[in-house]
Amino acid sequence: MDFSYSDEQQMLQDSVQKFVKGQYDFDTRKKLIESDRGFSEDYWNLFAELGWLTVPFNEEDGGFGGSAVDLMVVMEEFGKGMVVEPFLATAVLSGGLISELGNEAQKQALLGAIMEGKLQLATAYAEADSRYNLASVATTASKSADGYVLSGDKVVVFNGPAADKLLVVARTSGDKFDRDGISVFIVDADAAGVSARAYTAVDGHRAAELHLNDVKVPADALLGAEGKALPALERVVDRVTLAVSAEAVGALACLLQKTVEYAKTRKQFGVAIGTFQALQHRMADMFVECELARSIVIMAAMKLDSSATAADKTKAVAAAKSRVGRAMRLVGQEAVQIHGGIAVTDELDVGHYFKRVTTIEHLFGDTDYQTMRYAAL
Amino acid sequence: MNADFTAEELEFQKEVQDFLKAEFPQDIKHKVDNGIKLEKDDFVRWQKILYKKGWVAPNWPEEYGGTGWSPTQKYIFALEMGLYGAMEPVAFGVKMVAPVIYSYGNEEQKKRFLPDILQSNVWWCQGYSEPNAGSDLASLKTTAVREGDHYIVNGTKTWNTLGQYADWIFCLVRTDNTVKKQEGISFLLIDMKTPGIKLSPIVLLDGEPEVNEVHFDNVKVPVENLVGEENKGWTYAKVLLTHERTNIAQVPNSKLKLQKLRKLAASTPDGFGGTLLDNPVFIKKLAEAEIQVQALEFAELRTLAAVSVGKAPGPESSILKIVGTEATQFIDELYMEVAAYHSLPHVPEQFTEGFDGEHVGNGSLAASANTYFNNRKKSIYGGSNEIQKNIISKAVLGL
Numbered sequence A: 001m002d003f004s005y006s007d008e009q010q011m012l013q014d015s016v017q018k019f020v021k022g023q024y025d026f027d028t029r030k031k032l033i034e035s036d037r038g039f040s041e042d043y044w045n046l047f048a049e050l051g052w053l054t055v056p057f058n059e060e061d062g063g064f065g066g067s068a069v070d071l072m073v074v075m076e077e078f079g080k081g082m083v084v085e086p087f088l089a090t091a092v093l094s095g096g097l098i099s100e101l102g103n104e105a106q107k108q109a110l111l112g113a114i115m116e117g118k119l120q121l122a123t124a125y126a127e128a129d130s131r132y133n134l135a136s137v138a139t140t141a142s143k144s145a146d147g148y149v150l151s152g153d154k155v156v157v158f159n160g161p162a163a164d165k166l167l168v169v170a171r172t173s174g175d176k177f178d179r180d181g182i183s184v185f186i187v188d189a190d191a192a193g194v195s196a197r198a199y200t201a202v203d204g205h206r207a208a209e210l211h212l213n214d215v216k217v218p219a220d221a222l223l224g225a226e227g228k229a230l231p232a233l234e235r236v237v238d239r240v241t242l243a244v245s246a247e248a249v250g251a252l253a254c255l256l257q258k259t260v261e262y263a264k265t266r267k268q269f270g271v272a273i274g275t276f277q278a279l280q281h282r283m284a285d286m287f288v289e290c291e292l293a294r295s296i297v298i299m300a301a302m303k304l305d306s307s308a309t310a311a312d313k314t315k316a317v318a319a320a321k322s323r324v325g326r327a328m329r330l331v332g333q334e335a336v337q338i339h340g341g342i343a344v345t346d347e348l349d350v351g352h353y354f355k356r357v358t359t360i361e362h363l364f365g366d367t368d369y370q371t372m373r374y375a376a377l
Numbered sequence B: 001m002n003a004d005f006t007a008e009e010l011e012f013q014k015e016v017q018d019f020l021k022a023e024f025p026q027d028i029k030h031k032v033d034n035g036i037k038l039e040k041d042d043f044v045r046w047q048k049i050l051y052k053k054g055w056v057a058p059n060w061p062e063e064y065g066g067t068g069w070s071p072t073q074k075y076i077f078a079l080e081m082g083l084y085g086a087m088e089p090v091a092f093g094v095k096m097v098a099p100v101i102y103s104y105g106n107e108e109q110k111k112r113f114l115p116d117i118l119q120s121n122v123w124w125c126q127g128y129s130e131p132n133a134g135s136d137l138a139s140l141k142t143t144a145v146r147e148g149d150h151y152i153v154n155g156t157k158t159w160n161t162l163g164q165y166a167d168w169i170f171c172l173v174r175t176d177n178t179v180k181k182q183e184g185i186s187f188l189l190i191d192m193k194t195p196g197i198k199l200s201p202i203v204l205l206d207g208e209p210e211v212n213e214v215h216f217d218n219v220k221v222p223v224e225n226l227v228g229e230e231n232k233g234w235t236y237a238k239v240l241l242t243h244e245r246t247n248i249a250q251v252p253n254s255k256l257k258l259q260k261l262r263k264l265a266a267s268t269p270d271g272f273g274g275t276l277l278d279n280p281v282f283i284k285k286l287a288e289a290e291i292q293v294q295a296l297e298f299a300e301l302r303t304l305a306a307v308s309v310g311k312a313p314g315p316e317s318s319i320l321k322i323v324g325t326e327a328t329q330f331i332d333e334l335y336m337e338v339a340a341y342h343s344l345p346h347v348p349e350q351f352t353e354g355f356d357g358e359h360v361g362n363g364s365l366a367a368s369a370n371t372y373f374n375n376r377k378k379s380i381y382g383g384s385n386e387i388q389k390n391i392i393s394k395a396v397l398g399l
Ligand SMILES: Cc1cc2nc3c(=O)[nH]c(=O)nc-3n(C[C@H](O)[C@H](O)[C@H](O)COP(=O)(O)OP(=O)(O)OC[C@H]3O[C@@H](n4cnc5c(N)ncnc54)[C@H](O)[C@@H]3O)c2cc1C
Pocket: A277
C-alpha cells in the first residue's frame, strides 16, 4: 500500500495549485464567467503550455500517461479554484472518446490539436428524457449515399457554445433503450442543420441545447465501429464521473476551510461563533465527510488504474460518486448555514462553491442513481 | 378530539374556494402556475381584492379589521389559498408590524397606519438585522438620538427584504447606550422617503436583488413615530418575531408543492422507459416529505388551537420555524432531483412576463436549482434554526 504521489504527480499538483492560488482568485473567475466566451483563452493556452491538456491521454496518443490518479490530482486543484475552462468537456470527455474509439487518422487529426490547446470540443449525449441512462438515445443517424444524416435534440452540452467540433451520440439502429446501435459522430459546430441555444449554467459554466436537423456528415465522421460505441461511452463517462468527484473533493475542502476560518472570526453574542458546540460538531461532521469523500475517490482512481474487471471499475466509480454526492449535499448546505446570510449572496465565494458542487451532484448520475447502480452491479 | 370539519366549516371552505376561483386574477394565476416572476403590482392588486372581501388580515382583532374567524376557519382559509396558489399578503405589513402597532401603538398610530396596511396602500419592510447584529440582534448599533421633536437616526441595516418596493420601514434602534443591550432598544417607524436613507441592493444566489443594505445618515424621524415606550422595543420585537416564525411554516404551500411534485414525477421519464414514480428510492423520499408535512400541519393546528385571537404564539413557534423550513428545503431538493440536469440552465429571463424566446430546460422545473439555492435562506432568517433550537433548549427544556 502506498498512497503517496510520484514525483511527477507531485510536480503536477504543485503547478496546478500554484496557478489556482496565484492566478485564479474569485474576482478573476467572476470576470471570466461574465465575459463573452465564458472562460479565458489565455489560460487555456497556458494549460496547453504546461502540459495539463495531455494529462488525460496515454503515451501512445502522445499524452502524459492517462492515469486516473493524475486526472484526480489536476481536478482536485481545479475544484479549489472552481476553474471554468472546459478541460472536462474538451480533454477528458471528448478527448477520451476519440482516444477510445478513433482510428489513427482521426486521432492524428484531433488529439494533437486538443493537447496543443487549438481545438475546443463538446460531447452531445444527454437528451431531454434520457436522464442518466447513456443507452437512452433517440437522436438518429441514418445512412446516406456518402455518409450519415443526423436528426434529434441534445441537452446540457457543456462547452457547446465554444466548441469547434461536436461529438454527437446518435442511434444508427435499434430502439431507444437498446445497448446496441449507438454510434458517435464528429460534427462541425457550424455544419448546416446544427443550431444551438447557448446559455450559462447555474455554476457559471457554459452549455447549450443542440438541435440537429438533417445534418449531413461524411462516412469518416463516424468514430469507432457503427453501432458499437456504448461501452466506450460508458467507460469515458465513468472517467469523467471520477474526475468531477475529484473536483468536488477540492471544492469541499475549500468549503470546509472557509467555514472553519469564518467561524473563528465571525462574532455574535460577544464570542466567535466557532465557540458554539452546536456548530463545532457540525464542522466536525463536515470534516469527516470531506475525508471520506477524498478516501473513496482515491479508492476509485486506484481501481481505474488497476487490472480490475470492467464491472469492478464501474462499481468503484458508482461508489465514489454516491458517497461524494452525499458529502456535497451535507458540506455544501452546512457551509452556507454556518456562514449565515452572507453565504446566500452572490458576493461571497462560498455560495458559488455550493452551486458548483450542487451541479456536480446532478451531473453524470445523481447520488440515488449511483447508489442503485452500485447495488445492481 | 375531533378533526372533522362541521357542516358550517365545510360551507365556509366552499365559500373560500368559490371566491378564489372567481376573484384571484387569471393573469396572476398564470404566473404562479408557470413560475413566472411576480411584480409588486401583482401583490398589491390581489391584496386589494382580499381587502374588499374583508379577508386580508384573519389574524387581526376584529375591531381593527380582522375577520373574527375561529382557528379552524383560519386554517381552512390559509389551506385553500395555498392549494390554489394564491399568494398570502406580504408579511411585513399585515403579519409583522401591524400586530405591534395594534398591541403597543397609541390610538393615533392605529388610525394612521392600520387602514393603509389593510388596504395595501403602503408597503412595509423590516429593519432589524445589521452587519454585526444577526443572530445577536440585541447588539444592534443603529442609533436614534432625541433632538426636540425628532429622533436623528444613524447606522446601517442589512438583509432588508424587498426594501426597494417599500414605502415605510419598521426599525429597531438604540436609544440608550448605558444599559443592558436589550433595555436600550426602541421600535421606530420610518418613512423611506426621508432624506438621508440610501439603499444598496444585495444580489442573492439566484441572481435576484432580493435584499438591501439600508444606510441611515442623520435621518430625521418625528417622535410620534415611536411605537410604545422608548427603550421597550425589544419586548415588541420579540412578539413580532414569534409571528414571523409561525408564518414561515408555510404548510399549505408545501402541500401544493408536493401535489405538483407527485404529478411531475408521474410524467418525468426515469431514463429506462418508466417514470420517476416507478423509482422506489424516489417515492420513498416523496412519502417522507408528505409525512413530514402532515406532522407539521398537525403541530401547527395544535398551536393555532391554543392561540386565541390577536395573541402571540409562544416558544412552540420555534418548532414550526424549524420543521417548516426543513420541509420546504427538503421539497426543494426533491424538485431538483426530479429535474436532474434540467435545472442547471440559468435562464431567469424565461421566467419573466412576456418572454417569447426558446425555453431552456423542462418547464417550471428549470427553475428548481435557483429555488433550492434561494430557499437556503429560510433556515437562516427569522432567527436561524440554531437559534430556534437554543430557544427550545432554554425556554422549553429548561437546559
Ligand atoms: C458498553 C460499554 C462498555 C464500556 N467499556 C468500558 C471499559 O472497558 N473501560 C472503561 O474504562 N470504560 C468503559 N465504558 C465507559 C465509557 O467510556 C463511558 O461510558 C463513556 O466515557 C461516557 O461516559 P458516561 O457514560 O459517564 O457518560 P457521560 O460522560 O456522563 O456522558 C453523557 C452524555 O453527554 C455527552 N457529553 C459528555 N461530555 C460532553 C461534552 N463535553 N460535549 C458534548 N457532549 C458531551 C456524552 O457524549 C453522552 O452522550 C464502557 C461504556 C459502555 C456503555
